[in-house]
Amino acid sequence: MNAIEIHGLVKTYRNGTKALKGVDLTIGEGDFFALLGANGAGKTTLIGILTGLVNKTAGTVKVFGCDIDKDFAGAKRMLGVVPQEFNFNMFENVQDIIVNQAGYFGVPSKTAIRDAEGILKMVGLWKKRCAMARTLSGGMKRRLMIARALIHHPKALILDEPTAGVDVELRLGMWDYLRQINSHGTTILLTTHYLEEVEQMCRNAAIIKDGQIVRNDAVPNLLPLEKLFLEIIKT
Amino acid sequence: MLYTDTVALKTIVRKEVTRILRIWTQTLLPPLITQTLYFLIFGKFIGAQIASIQGVTYMSFIVPGLVMMAVIGSSYGNVVSSFFGAKFQRSIEEILVSPAPNWVILAGYVMGGVVRGAVVGALVFGISCFFTHPVIHNIWAVLFFMTVTAMLFSLGAFINGIFARNFDEVVFFQNFILTPLMYLGGVFYSIHSLPLFWQKASLFNPLVYMINGFRYGFYGFSDVHLAVCVAILVVLTVALTALSLWLLKKGIGIKN
Numbered sequence: 018m019n020a021i022e023i024h025g026l027v028k029t030y031r032n033g034t035k036a037l038k039g040v041d042l043t044i045g046e047g048d049f050f051a052l053l054g055a056n057g058a059g060k061t062t063l064i065g066i067l068t069g070l071v072n073k074t075a076g077t078v079k080v081f082g083c084d085i086d087k088d089f090a091g092a093k094r095m096l097g098v099v100p101q102e103f104n105f106n107m108f109e110n111v112q113d114i115i116v117n118q119a120g121y122f123g124v125p126s127k128t129a130i131r132d133a134e135g136i137l138k139m140v141g142l143w144k145k146r147c148a149m150a151r152t153l154s155g156g157m158k159r160r161l162m163i164a165r166a167l168i169h170h171p172k173a174l175i176l177d178e179p180t181a182g183v184d185v186e187l188r189l190g191m192w193d194y195l196r197q198i199n200s201h202g203t204t205i206l207l208t209t210h211y212l213e214e215v216e217q218m219c220r221n222a223a224i225i226k227d228g229q230i231v232r233n234d235a236v237p238n239l240l241p242l243e244k245l246f247l248e249i250i251k252t
Numbered sequence: 253m254l255y256t257d258t259v260a261l262k263t264i265v266r267k268e269v270t271r272i273l274r275i276w277t278q279t280l281l282p283p284l285i286t287q288t289l290y291f292l293i294f295g296k297f298i299g300a301q302i303a304s305i306q307g308v309t310y311m312s313f314i315v316p317g318l319v320m321m322a323v324i325g326s327s328y329g330n331v332v333s334s335f336f337g338a339k340f341q342r343s344i345e346e347i348l349v350s351p352a353p354n355w356v357i358l359a360g361y362v363m364g365g366v367v368r369g370a371v372v373g374a375l376v377f378g379i380s381c382f383f384t385h386p387v388i389h390n391i392w393a394v395l396f397f398m399t400v401t402a403m404l405f406s407l408g409a410f411i412n413g414i415f416a417r418n419f420d421e422v423v424f425f426q427n428f429i430l431t432p433l434m435y436l437g438g439v440f441y442s443i444h445s446l447p448l449f450w451q452k453a454s455l456f457n458p459l460v461y462m463i464n465g466f467r468y469g470f471y472g473f474s475d476v477h478l479a480v481c482v483a484i485l486v487v488l489t490v491a492l493t494a495l496s497l498w499l500l501k502k503g504i505g506i507k508n
Contacts, residue, residue, distance in 0.1 A: 065507075068349045072503050090351035098349050104342035113270075114346075120263025121350035123256020165346075 264360025317439030327369030365406030393469030
Protein backbone atom coordinates (compact mmCIF):
# COMPACT_ATOMS: atom_id res chain seq x y z
CA MET A 18 0.00 0.00 0.00
CA ASN A 19 1.13 3.52 -0.72
CA ALA A 20 1.56 5.81 2.26
CA ILE A 21 0.66 8.95 0.34
CA GLU A 22 -1.05 9.28 -3.03
CA ILE A 23 -1.59 12.70 -4.54
CA HIS A 24 -3.30 13.32 -7.87
CA GLY A 25 -3.85 16.62 -9.66
CA LEU A 26 -3.35 18.67 -6.51
CA VAL A 27 -4.01 22.35 -7.07
CA LYS A 28 -3.83 25.21 -4.61
CA THR A 29 -4.68 28.75 -5.54
CA TYR A 30 -4.57 31.25 -2.68
CA ARG A 31 -7.16 33.99 -2.35
CA ASN A 32 -4.68 36.56 -3.65
CA GLY A 33 -4.46 34.57 -6.89
CA THR A 34 -1.08 32.91 -6.19
CA LYS A 35 -1.00 29.43 -7.71
CA ALA A 36 1.14 27.52 -5.23
CA LEU A 37 0.43 24.05 -6.63
CA LYS A 38 -0.43 23.44 -10.28
CA GLY A 39 -1.53 19.82 -10.53
CA VAL A 40 0.90 17.84 -8.39
CA ASP A 41 1.00 14.05 -8.77
CA LEU A 42 3.06 12.23 -6.19
CA THR A 43 3.15 8.75 -4.70
CA ILE A 44 5.16 7.74 -1.64
CA GLY A 45 5.40 4.08 -0.76
CA GLU A 46 4.86 2.69 2.71
CA GLY A 47 8.09 2.62 4.72
CA ASP A 48 9.86 4.97 2.30
CA PHE A 49 12.23 7.74 3.35
CA PHE A 50 11.23 10.36 0.82
CA ALA A 51 12.59 13.84 0.22
CA LEU A 52 10.71 16.71 -1.33
CA LEU A 53 13.12 19.30 -2.62
CA GLY A 54 12.56 22.73 -4.00
CA ALA A 55 13.61 26.33 -3.75
CA ASN A 56 11.83 28.69 -1.36
CA GLY A 57 8.27 29.30 -2.55
CA ALA A 58 8.23 26.20 -4.76
CA GLY A 59 5.17 24.79 -2.98
CA LYS A 60 6.67 22.33 -0.46
CA THR A 61 5.06 23.82 2.64
CA THR A 62 1.72 24.28 0.88
CA LEU A 63 1.73 20.61 -0.08
CA ILE A 64 2.50 19.60 3.49
CA GLY A 65 -0.14 22.01 4.75
CA ILE A 66 -2.77 20.31 2.60
CA LEU A 67 -1.71 16.86 3.76
CA THR A 68 -1.97 17.89 7.40
CA GLY A 69 -5.10 20.02 7.29
CA LEU A 70 -3.52 23.44 7.71
CA VAL A 71 -4.25 24.50 4.14
CA ASN A 72 -7.45 23.85 2.16
CA LYS A 73 -6.81 22.48 -1.31
CA THR A 74 -8.43 23.96 -4.40
CA ALA A 75 -8.62 20.71 -6.41
CA GLY A 76 -7.20 17.23 -6.63
CA THR A 77 -7.22 14.13 -4.47
CA VAL A 78 -5.04 13.14 -1.55
CA LYS A 79 -4.99 9.72 0.07
CA VAL A 80 -3.08 8.75 3.19
CA PHE A 81 -2.70 4.96 3.48
CA GLY A 82 -5.74 4.68 1.23
CA CYS A 83 -7.78 7.12 3.29
CA ASP A 84 -9.19 9.94 1.12
CA ILE A 85 -8.94 13.28 2.94
CA ASP A 86 -12.20 14.41 1.32
CA LYS A 87 -14.05 11.45 2.78
CA ASP A 88 -12.29 10.78 6.06
CA PHE A 89 -9.76 13.47 6.92
CA ALA A 90 -9.82 12.48 10.59
CA GLY A 91 -8.80 8.94 9.62
CA ALA A 92 -6.01 10.28 7.41
CA LYS A 93 -4.76 12.67 10.09
CA ARG A 94 -4.64 9.86 12.64
CA MET A 95 -1.91 8.21 10.57
CA LEU A 96 0.25 11.31 10.24
CA GLY A 97 2.71 13.03 12.54
CA VAL A 98 3.88 16.51 11.62
CA VAL A 99 7.04 18.41 12.45
CA PRO A 100 6.52 21.91 11.08
CA GLN A 101 9.16 24.35 9.98
CA GLU A 102 8.58 26.81 12.83
CA PHE A 103 8.09 26.18 16.54
CA ASN A 104 4.36 26.02 17.10
CA PHE A 105 3.88 24.87 20.67
CA ASN A 106 2.75 26.87 23.67
CA MET A 107 5.97 28.28 25.09
CA PHE A 108 4.38 28.49 28.56
CA GLU A 109 3.63 24.79 28.85
CA ASN A 110 6.11 22.24 30.07
CA VAL A 111 7.59 19.58 27.80
CA GLN A 112 5.52 16.69 29.13
CA ASP A 113 2.24 18.61 28.98
CA ILE A 114 2.89 19.54 25.36
CA ILE A 115 3.40 15.89 24.47
CA VAL A 116 0.51 14.55 26.53
CA ASN A 117 -1.90 17.20 25.25
CA GLN A 118 -0.95 16.43 21.68
CA ALA A 119 -1.67 12.77 22.34
CA GLY A 120 -5.03 13.79 23.80
CA TYR A 121 -6.01 15.68 20.64
CA PHE A 122 -5.37 12.42 18.79
CA GLY A 123 -7.61 10.55 21.23
CA VAL A 124 -4.87 8.91 23.30
CA PRO A 125 -5.88 8.88 26.98
CA SER A 126 -3.54 10.76 29.30
CA LYS A 127 -2.44 7.65 31.25
CA THR A 128 -1.27 5.96 28.06
CA ALA A 129 0.28 9.20 26.80
CA ILE A 130 2.24 9.78 30.02
CA ARG A 131 3.59 6.22 29.81
CA ASP A 132 4.51 6.54 26.11
CA ALA A 133 5.98 10.02 26.59
CA GLU A 134 8.73 8.57 28.76
CA GLY A 135 10.08 6.37 25.97
CA ILE A 136 9.85 9.04 23.32
CA LEU A 137 11.37 11.77 25.47
CA LYS A 138 14.22 9.43 26.40
CA MET A 139 14.77 8.65 22.74
CA VAL A 140 15.12 12.34 21.83
CA GLY A 141 17.10 13.12 24.99
CA LEU A 142 14.53 15.33 26.67
CA TRP A 143 13.44 13.14 29.56
CA LYS A 144 15.38 15.18 32.11
CA LYS A 145 13.73 18.32 30.74
CA ARG A 146 10.18 16.98 30.94
CA CYS A 147 9.15 19.49 33.61
CA ALA A 148 10.88 22.46 31.96
CA MET A 149 8.86 25.20 30.28
CA ALA A 150 9.20 25.00 26.51
CA ARG A 151 10.49 28.57 26.31
CA THR A 152 13.50 27.66 28.45
CA LEU A 153 14.72 25.00 26.00
CA SER A 154 17.54 25.59 23.54
CA GLY A 155 16.77 25.72 19.82
CA GLY A 156 17.93 22.15 19.32
CA MET A 157 15.84 20.90 22.21
CA LYS A 158 12.79 22.65 20.80
CA ARG A 159 13.34 20.86 17.47
CA ARG A 160 13.57 17.53 19.28
CA LEU A 161 10.46 18.36 21.25
CA MET A 162 8.59 18.85 17.99
CA ILE A 163 9.74 15.43 16.78
CA ALA A 164 8.70 13.83 20.07
CA ARG A 165 5.30 15.55 19.87
CA ALA A 166 4.77 14.28 16.34
CA LEU A 167 5.53 10.70 17.39
CA ILE A 168 3.41 10.44 20.53
CA HIS A 169 0.36 8.96 18.79
CA HIS A 170 2.52 6.43 16.88
CA PRO A 171 1.84 7.70 13.36
CA LYS A 172 2.45 5.47 10.36
CA ALA A 173 3.99 8.39 8.48
CA LEU A 174 6.03 11.31 9.71
CA ILE A 175 6.16 14.58 7.78
CA LEU A 176 9.09 16.87 8.53
CA ASP A 177 9.22 20.34 7.04
CA GLU A 178 12.85 21.48 7.14
CA PRO A 179 13.50 19.94 10.57
CA THR A 180 17.20 20.74 10.53
CA ALA A 181 17.00 24.35 9.36
CA GLY A 182 19.25 26.50 11.53
CA VAL A 183 20.46 23.51 13.54
CA ASP A 184 24.17 22.98 14.29
CA VAL A 185 26.08 20.09 12.73
CA GLU A 186 26.20 17.92 15.84
CA LEU A 187 22.49 18.19 16.43
CA ARG A 188 21.77 17.62 12.76
CA LEU A 189 23.73 14.37 12.81
CA GLY A 190 21.88 13.36 15.96
CA MET A 191 18.58 14.05 14.30
CA TRP A 192 19.57 11.99 11.28
CA ASP A 193 20.11 9.09 13.66
CA TYR A 194 16.66 9.57 15.23
CA LEU A 195 15.03 9.70 11.83
CA ARG A 196 16.86 6.61 10.55
CA GLN A 197 15.85 4.79 13.72
CA ILE A 198 12.21 5.81 13.32
CA ASN A 199 12.23 4.81 9.64
CA SER A 200 13.84 1.46 10.43
CA HIS A 201 10.85 0.71 12.66
CA GLY A 202 8.58 1.04 9.63
CA THR A 203 7.50 4.66 9.84
CA THR A 204 7.27 6.32 6.43
CA ILE A 205 9.09 9.64 6.35
CA LEU A 206 8.45 12.60 4.08
CA LEU A 207 11.14 15.21 4.50
CA THR A 208 11.58 18.65 3.00
CA THR A 209 15.01 20.16 3.30
CA HIS A 210 17.46 22.53 1.70
CA TYR A 211 20.39 20.34 2.72
CA LEU A 212 21.05 18.08 -0.27
CA GLU A 213 23.61 16.14 1.74
CA GLU A 214 20.78 15.13 4.06
CA VAL A 215 18.86 13.66 1.15
CA GLU A 216 21.87 11.79 -0.18
CA GLN A 217 22.64 10.34 3.24
CA MET A 218 19.18 9.33 4.34
CA CYS A 219 16.53 9.22 1.63
CA ARG A 220 15.69 6.43 -0.77
CA ASN A 221 13.52 8.48 -3.12
CA ALA A 222 13.16 12.17 -3.85
CA ALA A 223 11.08 14.56 -5.87
CA ILE A 224 11.94 18.07 -6.95
CA ILE A 225 9.16 20.62 -7.02
CA LYS A 226 9.42 23.83 -9.00
CA ASP A 227 6.76 26.52 -9.38
CA GLY A 228 4.09 24.22 -7.94
CA GLN A 229 4.86 21.24 -10.18
CA ILE A 230 6.89 18.06 -9.68
CA VAL A 231 9.64 18.23 -12.28
CA ARG A 232 11.62 15.15 -11.24
CA ASN A 233 10.76 12.11 -9.14
CA ASP A 234 13.18 9.23 -8.86
CA ALA A 235 15.29 7.02 -6.61
CA VAL A 236 18.06 9.07 -4.99
CA PRO A 237 20.93 7.11 -6.66
CA ASN A 238 19.44 8.09 -10.03
CA LEU A 239 19.50 11.76 -9.09
CA LEU A 240 23.14 11.95 -8.13
CA PRO A 241 25.02 14.22 -8.09
CA LEU A 242 22.00 15.93 -6.53
CA GLU A 243 23.50 19.37 -6.21
CA LYS A 244 24.26 19.63 -9.93
CA LEU A 245 20.80 18.37 -10.90
CA PHE A 246 19.04 20.61 -8.42
CA LEU A 247 20.87 23.71 -9.61
CA GLU A 248 20.16 22.84 -13.25
CA ILE A 249 16.47 22.46 -12.53
CA ILE A 250 15.98 25.60 -10.48
CA LYS A 251 17.96 27.73 -12.97
CA THR A 252 15.99 26.63 -16.04
CA MET B 253 -19.56 10.55 19.70
CA LEU B 254 -16.32 8.64 19.29
CA TYR B 255 -14.21 7.77 22.32
CA THR B 256 -11.27 9.59 20.72
CA ASP B 257 -13.42 12.73 20.40
CA THR B 258 -14.25 12.51 24.11
CA VAL B 259 -10.54 12.28 24.95
CA ALA B 260 -9.78 15.26 22.68
CA LEU B 261 -12.56 17.29 24.28
CA LYS B 262 -11.35 16.43 27.79
CA THR B 263 -7.82 17.41 26.77
CA ILE B 264 -8.84 20.86 25.54
CA VAL B 265 -10.99 21.50 28.63
CA ARG B 266 -8.23 20.26 30.98
CA LYS B 267 -5.72 22.50 29.24
CA GLU B 268 -8.06 25.48 29.57
CA VAL B 269 -8.79 24.84 33.24
CA THR B 270 -5.09 24.35 33.96
CA ARG B 271 -4.41 27.69 32.29
CA ILE B 272 -7.13 29.42 34.34
CA LEU B 273 -5.64 28.07 37.56
CA ARG B 274 -2.01 28.66 36.55
CA ILE B 275 -2.58 32.37 35.91
CA TRP B 276 -5.27 32.87 38.56
CA THR B 277 -4.00 36.36 39.34
CA GLN B 278 -5.05 37.30 35.81
CA THR B 279 -8.11 35.11 35.42
CA LEU B 280 -9.82 34.97 38.81
CA LEU B 281 -8.58 37.78 41.01
CA PRO B 282 -9.21 40.97 38.96
CA PRO B 283 -13.00 40.56 38.57
CA LEU B 284 -13.29 39.87 42.31
CA ILE B 285 -11.52 43.12 43.16
CA THR B 286 -13.49 45.13 40.60
CA GLN B 287 -16.86 43.76 41.66
CA THR B 288 -16.02 44.26 45.34
CA LEU B 289 -15.37 47.92 44.55
CA TYR B 290 -18.72 48.12 42.76
CA PHE B 291 -20.46 46.65 45.82
CA LEU B 292 -18.67 49.13 48.05
CA ILE B 293 -19.07 52.28 45.98
CA PHE B 294 -22.36 51.78 44.15
CA GLY B 295 -24.03 49.42 46.59
CA LYS B 296 -22.93 50.66 49.98
CA PHE B 297 -21.97 54.34 49.60
CA ILE B 298 -24.27 55.49 46.80
CA GLY B 299 -26.89 52.75 47.12
CA ALA B 300 -27.69 53.75 50.70
CA GLN B 301 -29.18 56.96 49.30
CA ILE B 302 -31.29 55.21 46.65
CA ALA B 303 -34.81 53.96 47.27
CA SER B 304 -35.57 50.26 46.92
CA ILE B 305 -36.52 48.90 43.51
CA GLN B 306 -39.60 46.65 43.39
CA GLY B 307 -39.20 46.03 47.10
CA VAL B 308 -35.51 45.10 46.89
CA THR B 309 -32.72 47.26 48.34
CA TYR B 310 -30.43 48.84 45.77
CA MET B 311 -27.50 46.77 47.03
CA SER B 312 -29.48 43.56 46.49
CA PHE B 313 -30.81 44.82 43.17
CA ILE B 314 -27.34 45.19 41.65
CA VAL B 315 -26.08 41.76 42.81
CA PRO B 316 -27.38 39.76 39.80
CA GLY B 317 -26.14 42.40 37.37
CA LEU B 318 -22.68 42.49 38.91
CA VAL B 319 -22.44 38.72 38.99
CA MET B 320 -23.54 38.62 35.36
CA MET B 321 -21.00 41.30 34.42
CA ALA B 322 -18.26 39.14 35.94
CA VAL B 323 -19.55 36.02 34.18
CA ILE B 324 -19.67 37.78 30.80
CA GLY B 325 -16.27 39.44 31.14
CA SER B 326 -14.58 36.27 32.38
CA SER B 327 -16.03 33.85 29.84
CA TYR B 328 -15.37 36.26 27.00
CA GLY B 329 -11.88 37.14 28.20
CA ASN B 330 -10.94 33.51 28.68
CA VAL B 331 -11.82 32.31 25.22
CA VAL B 332 -10.60 35.33 23.28
CA SER B 333 -7.22 35.41 25.03
CA SER B 334 -6.68 31.66 25.00
CA PHE B 335 -7.79 31.12 21.40
CA PHE B 336 -6.04 34.18 20.00
CA GLY B 337 -2.95 33.32 22.05
CA ALA B 338 -2.93 29.84 20.49
CA LYS B 339 -3.38 31.41 17.06
CA PHE B 340 -0.65 33.96 17.69
CA GLN B 341 1.84 31.31 18.89
CA ARG B 342 0.55 28.96 16.18
CA SER B 343 -0.03 26.29 18.83
CA ILE B 344 -3.59 26.08 17.44
CA GLU B 345 -1.94 24.01 14.70
CA GLU B 346 -1.45 21.24 17.30
CA ILE B 347 -5.22 20.81 17.29
CA LEU B 348 -5.77 21.52 13.60
CA VAL B 349 -3.43 18.71 12.51
CA SER B 350 -5.19 16.27 14.83
CA PRO B 351 -8.33 14.30 13.96
CA ALA B 352 -10.36 16.26 16.53
CA PRO B 353 -13.52 17.44 14.74
CA ASN B 354 -14.44 21.12 14.62
CA TRP B 355 -17.26 20.77 17.12
CA VAL B 356 -14.81 19.32 19.67
CA ILE B 357 -12.45 22.29 19.21
CA LEU B 358 -15.34 24.73 19.63
CA ALA B 359 -16.89 22.86 22.57
CA GLY B 360 -13.51 22.65 24.33
CA TYR B 361 -12.88 26.37 24.20
CA VAL B 362 -16.49 27.24 25.06
CA MET B 363 -16.46 24.88 28.05
CA GLY B 364 -13.26 26.55 29.25
CA GLY B 365 -15.01 29.92 29.04
CA VAL B 366 -18.08 28.61 30.84
CA VAL B 367 -15.97 27.13 33.64
CA ARG B 368 -14.14 30.41 34.23
CA GLY B 369 -17.38 32.39 33.99
CA ALA B 370 -19.13 30.09 36.45
CA VAL B 371 -16.25 30.06 38.94
CA VAL B 372 -15.88 33.84 38.87
CA GLY B 373 -19.69 34.27 39.04
CA ALA B 374 -19.88 32.01 42.09
CA LEU B 375 -17.03 33.87 43.80
CA VAL B 376 -18.60 37.28 43.12
CA PHE B 377 -21.91 35.97 44.47
CA GLY B 378 -20.03 34.82 47.56
CA ILE B 379 -18.57 38.30 47.98
CA SER B 380 -22.04 39.86 47.63
CA CYS B 381 -23.11 37.91 50.72
CA PHE B 382 -20.76 40.10 52.78
CA PHE B 383 -22.73 43.16 51.72
CA THR B 384 -26.32 41.96 51.53
CA HIS B 385 -28.45 38.85 51.76
CA PRO B 386 -29.40 38.04 48.18
CA VAL B 387 -32.20 35.51 47.89
CA ILE B 388 -32.59 32.96 45.16
CA HIS B 389 -36.13 32.76 43.82
CA ASN B 390 -35.47 30.11 41.17
CA ILE B 391 -32.13 28.30 41.13
CA TRP B 392 -32.81 26.78 37.69
CA ALA B 393 -33.29 30.22 36.15
CA VAL B 394 -30.05 31.37 37.80
CA LEU B 395 -28.12 28.37 36.46
CA PHE B 396 -29.71 28.54 33.03
CA PHE B 397 -29.03 32.23 32.46
CA MET B 398 -25.53 32.05 33.87
CA THR B 399 -24.53 29.02 31.80
CA VAL B 400 -26.15 30.07 28.53
CA THR B 401 -24.83 33.62 28.82
CA ALA B 402 -21.32 32.30 29.47
CA MET B 403 -21.71 30.00 26.45
CA LEU B 404 -22.94 32.85 24.30
CA PHE B 405 -20.05 35.14 25.16
CA SER B 406 -17.54 32.33 24.84
CA LEU B 407 -18.86 31.79 21.31
CA GLY B 408 -18.63 35.51 20.60
CA ALA B 409 -15.07 35.52 21.89
CA PHE B 410 -14.22 32.52 19.73
CA ILE B 411 -15.45 34.39 16.64
CA ASN B 412 -13.53 37.49 17.75
CA GLY B 413 -10.42 35.32 18.15
CA ILE B 414 -10.88 33.84 14.67
CA PHE B 415 -11.11 37.23 12.98
CA ALA B 416 -8.58 39.09 15.12
CA ARG B 417 -5.26 39.69 13.38
CA ASN B 418 -3.54 41.42 16.29
CA PHE B 419 -4.04 42.22 19.97
CA ASP B 420 -5.74 45.55 19.15
CA GLU B 421 -8.49 43.66 17.39
CA VAL B 422 -8.78 41.30 20.35
CA VAL B 423 -9.58 44.09 22.78
CA PHE B 424 -11.55 46.28 20.34
CA PHE B 425 -14.85 44.40 20.73
CA GLN B 426 -14.39 44.07 24.48
CA ASN B 427 -13.61 47.74 25.05
CA PHE B 428 -15.80 49.47 22.54
CA ILE B 429 -18.85 47.23 22.23
CA LEU B 430 -19.11 44.79 25.10
CA THR B 431 -18.32 47.16 27.98
CA PRO B 432 -20.83 49.89 26.91
CA LEU B 433 -23.50 47.24 26.34
CA MET B 434 -22.86 45.83 29.82
CA TYR B 435 -23.19 49.21 31.53
CA LEU B 436 -26.30 50.03 29.49
CA GLY B 437 -27.81 46.59 30.02
CA GLY B 438 -29.54 47.33 33.29
CA VAL B 439 -26.88 46.24 35.78
CA PHE B 440 -27.31 49.38 37.88
CA TYR B 441 -30.87 50.36 37.05
CA SER B 442 -34.24 49.08 35.95
CA ILE B 443 -34.89 50.04 32.35
CA HIS B 444 -38.36 51.17 33.48
CA SER B 445 -36.65 54.10 35.17
CA LEU B 446 -35.51 55.37 31.74
CA PRO B 447 -37.43 57.76 29.45
CA LEU B 448 -39.67 55.86 27.02
CA PHE B 449 -37.31 56.29 24.05
CA TRP B 450 -34.38 54.79 25.95
CA GLN B 451 -36.57 52.02 27.32
CA LYS B 452 -37.34 51.03 23.71
CA ALA B 453 -33.71 51.51 22.65
CA SER B 454 -32.53 49.28 25.53
CA LEU B 455 -34.54 46.41 24.11
CA PHE B 456 -32.04 46.22 21.24
CA ASN B 457 -29.31 45.47 23.76
CA PRO B 458 -29.12 41.67 24.16
CA LEU B 459 -27.53 42.04 27.60
CA VAL B 460 -30.80 43.47 28.93
CA TYR B 461 -32.38 40.04 28.44
CA MET B 462 -29.51 38.17 30.07
CA ILE B 463 -29.27 40.45 33.09
CA ASN B 464 -33.04 40.57 33.58
CA GLY B 465 -33.47 36.83 33.13
CA PHE B 466 -30.73 36.29 35.69
CA ARG B 467 -32.29 38.84 38.04
CA TYR B 468 -35.60 37.00 37.75
CA GLY B 469 -33.82 33.92 39.11
CA PHE B 470 -32.91 35.92 42.22
CA TYR B 471 -35.97 38.05 42.93
CA GLY B 472 -38.76 36.78 40.69
CA PHE B 473 -39.13 39.99 38.68
CA SER B 474 -37.74 41.14 35.38
CA ASP B 475 -38.05 44.23 33.18
CA VAL B 476 -38.81 42.01 30.20
CA HIS B 477 -40.87 38.83 29.88
CA LEU B 478 -38.89 35.75 30.93
CA ALA B 479 -39.91 33.76 27.84
CA VAL B 480 -38.51 36.53 25.62
CA CYS B 481 -35.21 36.43 27.57
CA VAL B 482 -34.95 32.65 27.12
CA ALA B 483 -35.88 32.78 23.43
CA ILE B 484 -33.35 35.51 22.61
CA LEU B 485 -30.57 33.72 24.43
CA VAL B 486 -31.28 30.38 22.77
CA VAL B 487 -31.58 31.91 19.28
CA LEU B 488 -28.32 33.86 19.67
CA THR B 489 -26.49 30.83 21.04
CA VAL B 490 -27.64 28.60 18.18
CA ALA B 491 -26.76 31.29 15.63
CA LEU B 492 -23.26 31.88 17.01
CA THR B 493 -22.62 28.13 17.29
CA ALA B 494 -23.56 27.68 13.64
CA LEU B 495 -21.40 30.65 12.61
CA SER B 496 -18.39 29.40 14.62
CA LEU B 497 -18.62 25.91 13.11
CA TRP B 498 -18.92 27.36 9.62
CA LEU B 499 -15.85 29.55 10.18
CA LEU B 500 -13.90 26.54 11.45
CA LYS B 501 -14.99 24.46 8.47
CA LYS B 502 -13.90 27.15 6.05
CA GLY B 503 -10.70 27.69 8.01
CA ILE B 504 -11.21 31.44 7.96
CA GLY B 505 -8.60 33.19 10.08
CA ILE B 506 -6.83 29.98 11.09
CA LYS B 507 -5.80 28.23 7.89
CA ASN B 508 -3.79 29.61 5.01
